[in-house]
Amino acid sequence: MEKTTGGMTKKAVRSVCGLLAAGLLAAAVMPMHAAADEEEAQPQQITEAEAGKVTFSTDYPGVTIKPGGTSTFTLYITNTGSEETTVELSAEDLPEGWEGSFKGSSNEVSMVHVGAYQKKEDSPSLSYSLTVPEDTKEDIYTISLNAKGGDVDESLALTVKVDAEEKKIGAGEFSTDYAQQEGDSGTKFSYTTTLTNNSGENMTYSLSAEGAPEGWTVTFTPSDTTTATSSVPVDAGASSTIKAAIVPAQNVTAGEYPITLVAACAGETLELPVTVKITGTYSLTATTPTGKLSTSAYAGETKDVALSIQNTGNIDLTAVSLKAQASTDWEITFDQDTINEIPAGGSAEVTAHITPAKDAILGDYVTIITASNDAVSSDCALRISVQNHTSWGIAAVAVIAVLVLGLVLIIRRFGRR
Numbered sequence: 001m002e003k004t005t006g007g008m009t010k011k012a013v014r015s016v017c018g019l020l021a022a023g024l025l026a027a028a029v030m031p032m033h034a035a036a037d038e039e040e041a042q043p044q045q046i047t048e049a050e051a052g053k054v055t056f057s058t059d060y061p062g063v064t065i066k067p068g069g070t071s072t073f074t075l076y077i078t079n080t081g082s083e084e085t086t087v088e089l090s091a092e093d094l095p096e097g098w099e100g101s102f103k104g105s106s107n108e109v110s111m112v113h114v115g116a117y118q119k120k121e122d123s124p125s126l127s128y129s130l131t132v133p134e135d136t137k138e139d140i141y142t143i144s145l146n147a148k149g150g151d152v153d154e155s156l157a158l159t160v161k162v163d164a165e166e167k168k169i170g171a172g173e174f175s176t177d178y179a180q181q182e183g184d185s186g187t188k189f190s191y192t193t194t195l196t197n198n199s200g201e202n203m204t205y206s207l208s209a210e211g212a213p214e215g216w217t218v219t220f221t222p223s224d225t226t227t228a229t230s231s232v233p234v235d236a237g238a239s240s241t242i243k244a245a246i247v248p249a250q251n252v253t254a255g256e257y258p259i260t261l262v263a264a265c266a267g268e269t270l271e272l273p274v275t276v277k278i279t280g281t282y283s284l285t286a287t288t289p290t291g292k293l294s295t296s297a298y299a300g301e302t303k304d305v306a307l308s309i310q311n312t313g314n315i316d317l318t319a320v321s322l323k324a325q326a327s328t329d330w331e332i333t334f335d336q337d338t339i340n341e342i343p344a345g346g347s348a349e350v351t352a353h354i355t356p357a358k359d360a361i362l363g364d365y366v367t368i369i370t371a372s373n374d375a376v377s378s379d380c381a382l383r384i385s386v387q388n389h390t391s392w393g394i395a396a397v398a399v400i401a402v403l404v405l406g407l408v409l410i411i412r413r414f415g416r417r
Helices: 002-051 390-415
Strands: 054-058 062-065 070-079 085-092 099-104 107-109 111-114 127-131 139-149 152-162 173-176 180-183 189-196 203-210 217-222 231-234 239-247 255-265 268-278 284-287 294-298 303-311 317-325 331-334 338-342 347-355 363-372 377-387
Touching: 054 139, 054 152, 062 070, 070 111, 070 139, 070 152, 085 152, 127 152, 173 268, 180 189, 189 231, 189 255, 189 268, 203 239, 231 239, 239 268, 284 363, 294 303, 303 317, 303 338, 303 377, 317 331, 317 347, 338 347, 347 377
Parallel strands: 062 152, 180 268, 284 377, 294 377
Antiparallel strands: 054 070, 070 127, 085 111, 085 139, 099 107, 099 127, 139 152, 173 189, 189 239, 203 231, 203 255, 217 239, 255 268, 284 303, 303 347, 317 338, 317 363, 331 347, 363 377
């Protein structure tokens, strides 16, 4: 009995030792398997992180457009991965008659390069221009923009509401606070205008004026310079202040003159109607048809002098009277003392009958001719040179010669004594 008990005890000890050894071996092997599994999983995680994700987006995926209008979506492509790629661009679900195109730096594009770790601010200049036909029904439409290439398969849904009553989205603006100004013909009219580029692209607008009468000048000067120009660049979403200067012609008549200021760029023409109102300007000039203000006359004889009475203002003149101031005993009359009407920019011819005094001595005299009405007047100074007839001069010379001859004879006769 004792032997049997001892043998059983030894067997139990051996079993226990075997179990302990097996447990120790399992404990040692398990961490090794866990480490191996972790090593296998780690490269997979790093690969996924390096691949990253390409995202296709826009700040305003929903817009409102009038029928026949155009809208431009600014697009962004970002990449959280370390690999560069190139994607193809396309659009789906465009309704019939709608037109759309991808643009990069004002050029139409079909593919775009995506850089590694590309952020939104690093995204290349990219936009999608969408034009809606004039006959498009008012409704809400959805189109899809796609960017595909390699492992990239991104889509961007755009919602377009067509509404005839809404303001045309994307259209530029050309405006001024004071579209009508007035002044006389010598006024230089200045309009401060604002040109706004509401598109998604930088634009250069050409500047011009339509409807300006002949002889008028219109110039455009941006606020950041003192030099007039015929074109101005405006960044996307920005505005430019432009001074439009209008100078009427010198002989302009009173009235209202509509002029259209135009700012045009690719695909868009903006018009700004303004009005220049010219108020009345009275101006009168008394002169001669040739402009010569001197003549000659004989004492006691009438000399006819042609006068030109000119209306240099922009208002018709009526009841223009003529008067003269001359030396004593001179007589001056006109073939018409009063001119009934001289149209703006026109003239009237009048003849002045000038008779110097009979006893006027030789020399130059000034005669003042005045043309005037209730609103305006003008003086013309005529220099009259009084002369004698040639026959009288000959007679005088003969008399002098006789006197000299007589004097000589007297000297000879009495001188001998």
